[in-house]
Amino acid sequence: MAKTLIEKRLEILKTYKIYIGxxxxxTESGRYYVATNAKKKTWPMFAWVRGKISEMPLLRPVVPLVAGVAGLHSTADKFCTALLKCSKAAKRSLLMS
Amino acid sequence: MLEGRKAQFVDELMKQDSTKAQAEKEVNLCIERFIYYSGWCDKFQQLYSSVNPVASSHFNFSVPEPTGVVAAIAPQQDALLGLVSVIAPIIAGGNTCIVLASSTKPLCAVTFAEVLNSSDLPGGVVNILTGKVAELVPYFADHMDVNATVFCESDSAIQKMIKEKSALNVKRVVLYDKIKWADATGQSPYFIMDFQEIKTTWHPIENIGGAKAGY
Known part of the structure; x- marks a missing residue:
């Protein structure tokens, strides 16, 4: 009995969330959906963002903030530095592999 | 960061119907694309700026400035490469973005969010949502705090709706429905310029008592 249980182990799938701020x-909508590929194999559940009671209110604190900083070149530079750092690290490991 | 997670991305792309070779090629291309755009970060301004000759005593110059908040509906097919190719030029230009990931192939997008989160990119610069395109597009196009919308599919009904709604709130609409992201044409500094505004400054220079202009 125990053996069958182990053999039939259910995979614990991750529920993917959204990335904001x-x-x-x-997701505020509380809904999730399951995507499938051509072989009808399903993957973990994904947050299903809905418009009406959407994540848009969630974005509200982010949007003016980012809108404000987006106009500043200094902040643009900061993003660029982060991006550069990110790609340099990628390049290094690319050269190593 | 992307490189360290290469195996995971390849695995996820394979779950999303790519072969191993295709998946590896796509992930490598993504990393290269990021390197490409990060190189442009501090250079495109010089290419697209100008000092303009004017008849009055002004020092007149034009520089590109970020549009602001860009809402992007990522390509449905090239789940990772399309996503990277859309996000990279937006943030390279100093904008922030809200991206709706491919709804049929969202796996890579969410993992990519995890990569961004640990790449010292300030929080809120890139925001990634998952859900159904048709349902969310109106909210993207209607939102008053969003300055530009990107749509990558050739669905003419949705294109029309975005254009109509964006006309009401004077939002930029960028359609990338004919771009082949895997080609060399899938990367160019013009993608950065799609999300830049040219700002011209008239700086008065010394002109006292009818004397000629001087600095």
Whole structure:
């Protein structure tokens, strides 16, 4: 009995959340959907963001903030530095592999 | 960061119907594309700026400035490469973006969010949502705080709706329905310029008592 249980182990799938403002919150809609590929194999569940009671209110604190900083070149530079750093690290490991 | 997770991305792309060779090629291309755009970060301004000759005593110059908040509906097919190719030029130009990932192939997008989160990119610069395109497009196009919308499919009904709604709130609409992201044409500094505004400054220079202009 125990053996069958082990053999039939259910895979514990991750429920993917959304990425807003540097955090991974759950969707406010509370809905999730399952995507499938051509072989009808399903993957983990994904947050299903809905418009009406949407994540848009969630974005509200982010949007003016980012809108404000987006206009500043200094912040643009900061993004660029982060991006550069990111790609340099990628390049290094690319050269190593 | 992307490189370290290469195996995971390849695995996910394979779950999303790519072969191993295709998946590896796509992930490598994504990393290269990021390197490409990060190189442009501090260079495109020089290419697209100008000092303009004017008749009055002004020092007149034009520089590109970020549009602001860009809402992008990522390509449905090239789940990872399309996503990277859309996000990279937006943030390279100093904008922030809200991206709706491919709804049929969202796996890579969510993992990519995890990569971004650990790449010291400030929080809120890239925001990734998952859901159904048709349902969310109106909210993207209607939102008053969003300055531009990107749509990558050739669905003419949705294109029309985005254009109509964006006309009401004077939002930029960028359609990338004919771009082949895997080609060399899938990367160019013009993609950065799609999300830049040219700002011209008239800087008065010394002109006292009818004397000629001087600095």
């Amino acid at each position: 540097g955090k991974f919150p759950r």
